[in-house]
Amino acid sequence: MSVPFIQQYRLGRYVISQKLRGRRRYPLVLMLEPLFQCNLACAGCGKIDYPEEILDRRLSVEECFSAVDECGAPIVSIAGGEPLIHRDMPQIAAGLVRREKFIYLCTNGLLLKTHIKDYTPSPFLNISIHLDGCRERHDALACRQGVYDSAVEAIKLAHARGFRVTVNCTLYDGMTAAEAAELFDCVMGMGVEGITVSPGYSYAHALQKDMFLKRTHSKQLFRDIFKLGRGRKWRFNQSSLFLDFLAGNQTYQCTPWGTPTRNVFGWQKPCYLLVDEGYAPSYKALMEETDWESYGTGRNPKCANCMLHSGFEATAVNDALAHPLKALYVYLRGPGTDGPMAPDLIMSGAEPASDSEADMVKETYPTGKV
Numbered sequence: 001m002s003v004p005f006i007q008q009y010r011l012g013r014y015v016i017s018q019k020l021r022g023r024r025r026y027p028l029v030l031m032l033e034p035l036f037q038c039n040l041a042c043a044g045c046g047k048i049d050y051p052e053e054i055l056d057r058r059l060s061v062e063e064c065f066s067a068v069d070e071c072g073a074p075i076v077s078i079a080g081g082e083p084l085i086h087r088d089m090p091q092i093a094a095g096l097v098r099r100e101k102f103i104y105l106c107t108n109g110l111l112l113k114t115h116i117k118d119y120t121p122s123p124f125l126n127i128s129i130h131l132d133g134c135r136e137r138h139d140a141l142a143c144r145q146g147v148y149d150s151a152v153e154a155i156k157l158a159h160a161r162g163f164r165v166t167v168n169c170t171l172y173d174g175m176t177a178a179e180a181a182e183l184f185d186c187v188m189g190m191g192v193e194g195i196t197v198s199p200g201y202s203y204a205h206a207l208q209k210d211m212f213l214k215r216t217h218s219k220q221l222f223r224d225i226f227k228l229g230r231g232r233k234w235r236f237n238q239s240s241l242f243l244d245f246l247a248g249n250q251t252y253q254c255t256p257w258g259t260p261t262r263n264v265f266g267w268q269k270p271c272y273l274l275v276d277e278g279y280a281p282s283y284k285a286l287m288e289e290t291d292w293e294s295y296g297t298g299r300n301p302k303c304a305n306c307m308l309h310s311g312f313e314a315t316a317v318n319d320a321l322a323h324p325l326k327a328l329y330v331y332l333r334g335p336g337t338d339g340p341m342a343p344d345l346i347m348s349g350a351e352p353a354s355d356s357e358a359d360m361v362k363e364t365y366p367t368g369k370v
Contacts, residue, residue, distance in 0.1 A: 002193050002194030002235035002236065002237055003194070003237055004123065004164075004193075006123060007075075007102050010074055010102070011028070011074055011075070011102075011317075014028075014074045015028070015317060015318075015321060016321075019321070025255075025257040025258075025287060025292070026257070026258075027071050027072065027073035027257065027258060027259070027260050028073055028074070028075060028258045028259065028313070028314045028317065029073055029075040029076070029077055029258070029259045029310075029313075029314075030067065030068060030071045030073040030075070030076045030077070030259075030260060030261075030262065031077050031079060031259055031260065031261040031262070031271075031272045031310065032059075032064060032067060032068070032076055032077065032078045032079070032261075032262055032263075033059075033078075033079050033080055033081065033261065033262070033263035033264070033272065034058060034059035034063075034064055034078065034080065034081075034083065034086050034089075034092065034263075034264070035055075035057065035058050035059070035080050035081040035082075035083070035085060035086050035264065036048065036050055036054060036055055036057070036080060036081045036263070036264060037055045037056070037080070037081045037082065037085055038080060038081045038082040038085070038108075039082050039085065039108070039110055039111070040082070040108055040110070040142050040143070040144060040147065041143055042141055042142050042143060043140075043141050043142075043143055044132075044141060044170065044172060044200050044212075047080065047081055048081070054264065057264040058086060058088075058264070059262070059263070059264060060088070061088050061091050061092055061095065064092045064095075064096075065092075065095055065096075065099075067262040067283070068096060068099065068101060069099075070282065070283045070284075071260060071262070071283050073101075073260070074101065074102060075101065075102045075103075075104070076096055076101045076102070076103050076104070077103075077104045077106060077128075077259075078092070078093070078103060078104065078105050078106060079106045079272075080106070082107060082108060082110075082111065083105060083106065083107060084107050084111040084112065084115050085111070089105075089115075089118075090115075090118035090119055093105060093119060093125060094120070096124070097120075097122050097124045097125055100124055101124060102124055102126070103124055103125050103126060104126045104128040104166070105119075105125065105126065105127055105128060106128045106129075106130065106168060107127065107128070107129060107130070107154070108129070108130050108142070108147065108150075108151065109129045109130070109147075109150050109151040109153070109154030109155070110147070110150050110154075112127070112129075112154040112157065112158065113153065113154065113157060116157060116158065116161060116163075119163070121161060121162040121163045121164075123164070125163065125164065126163070126164040126165070126166055126193070127154075127158040127163045127164065127165050127166075128165075128166045128167070128168045128196065129151050129154055129155050129158070129165065129166075129167055129168065130151065130167075130168050130169075130170075131148070131151050131152075131155075131167045131168070131169055131183070131187065132169055132170050132171070132172070133148075133169075133175060133179065133180075133183060134148070134179060134182055134183050134186070135148040135149070137174075137175065137179065138151070141172065152190070155167070155187070155190050155192060156190060159190065159191050159192070164193050165190075165191075165192045165193055166192055166193050166194050166195065166196060166237050167187045167192050167194075167195050167196070168196045169183065169195055169196065169197045169198075170197075170198055170199070170200045171197065171198070171199050171200060171213065171218075171221065172199075172200045172212060172213065173200075173212060173213050173217070175221065177221060177224035177225045177227070177228055178228065180221075180225045181225060181228040181229065181232070184225075184229065184232070184234045185232065185234075188232075188233065188234060188235065192235075193235065193237065194235040194236055194237030194238075195234065195235065195236050195237060196236070196237045196238060196309065197236065197238070197246075198246070198307065198308045198309050198310075199212075199213040199218040199221070199222075199246070199307050199308070200212045200213060201273050201305070201306050201307075201308050212305065213305070214305055215304065215305045215307065215344065216341075218246070218305075218307055219246070219247060219248030219307075219341055220248070222243075222246040222247045222248070222335070223247045223248065223335075223336075223337045223338075224337075226243070226247055226334065226335045226337050227337040229334075230334070238309060238313060239313060239316045239317055239320060239327075240320075240327060240330045240331040240334075240335070241316035241317075241319050241320050241326075241327055241330055242309060242312060242313050242315075242316035243334075243335045244330045244335045244336060245307070245312055245315075245316060246307060246335070247335040247336055247337060248341035248342060249330075249335065249336045249341065249342055250316070250319070250342055251342040251343055251344070251345065252297075252312050252315045252316065252319070253296050253297060253298070253315065253345060254271075254295070254296045254297065254303065254306065254311030254312050254315060255311070255312075255314040255315045255318070256270040256271035256292070256295060256296075256310075256311055257270075257287060257290075257292060257314075258313070258314025258315070258317075259271060259272070259310040259311070259313070259314060260283065260286060260287075262283075265279045266279035266280060266281055267279060267280040267281070267282065267283055267285070267286040269286065269289075269290045270290050270292060270295045271295075271310060271311060272310060273306060273308065273310065273311070274295070274302055274303075296311075296345075297344065297345040298344070298345030298346050299345075
């Protein structure tokens with residue numbers, strides 16, 4: 001794991017304080033989406049498939065600060081859309097640094113060369129650049145040639161300017177273990193702090209629906225990747241137990257309240273991946289009004305193949321606190337790559353959740369796409 005000690009310490013102190021207060025549900029990472037507009041139309045993302053009226057929306061600086069303060073999570077992941085399109089993003093980032101939040105500013109890298117002068121390196125600011133494969137695969141997923149080269153240029157530029165830099169990598173169907181290993185070797189050679197990796201989730205509005213990994217396939221792929229990674233000194237910006245979960249060695253239920261989402265519609269129920277479940281007007285309402293027990297593996301068919309860090313990293317963190325010796329063993333050994341896989345949670349007749357957000361958008365913008 002490559003997370004800096006100060007971030008590990010602050011996060012650990014925060015989690016322990018929540019436990020001492022007897023809080024069962026608390027946030028670790030705020031997913032802040034101040035806009036949906038993007039300069040790419042990636043195959044695995046449908047955020048730009050909204051009407052222009054919605055793509056033109058922005059969360060204001062004050063709304064972003066209010067969401068961060070209301071939620072209280074120690075980590076803020078700023079996504080979108082493409083955050084660097086937001087003209088007030090430097091002001092937002094600077095304000096969160098002053099609050100000593102650990103910020104992951106997620107970007108495809110296309111605009112970083114133009115805007116990097118507007119940001120100041122800080123232990124609290126991480127430039128997280130999307131890179132979902134080597135050149136041919138990444139450009140195909142981004143649906144534009146040259147995006148891989150721009151991302152690599154952005155990584156090298158940010159690193160040279162003294163920023164913390166990570167790579168955010170989503171694996172889709174067709175990716176091989178050897179190809180993933182080549183990518184990880186490449187980005188380690190660029191000096192990045194670490195890699196955040198997850199299998200792609202079958203996003204409801206994604207432009208292509210046949211590109212997502214099924215659960216069993218995901219586990220075997222990660223086992224094969226980690227087997228190739230023995231001795232290669234890859235650094236991951238994730239907990240060892242989450243990586244072990246990806247390799248099929250842990251039976252986890254997701255904890256979506258660990259990564260709440262605030263976007264241009266409000267506070268999204270239950271997580272940023274399920275886009276059709278409605279919105280709450282405040283963080284307090286999100287926590288109190290969401291039927292959390294209706295979501296998760298074995299509870300809702302929409303969640304059946306999800307293994308993303310946004311749902312399961314908080315689960316792994318809680319497991320590490322409850323079983324520190326197990327966490328230490330996995331940290332020292334690395335993810336298991338052989339033997340029987342841990343059983344999955346079985347669907348027990350849960351009803352699919354409603355499509356209220358989709359209905360809301362259709363009623364408000366009947367001529368727009370959803």
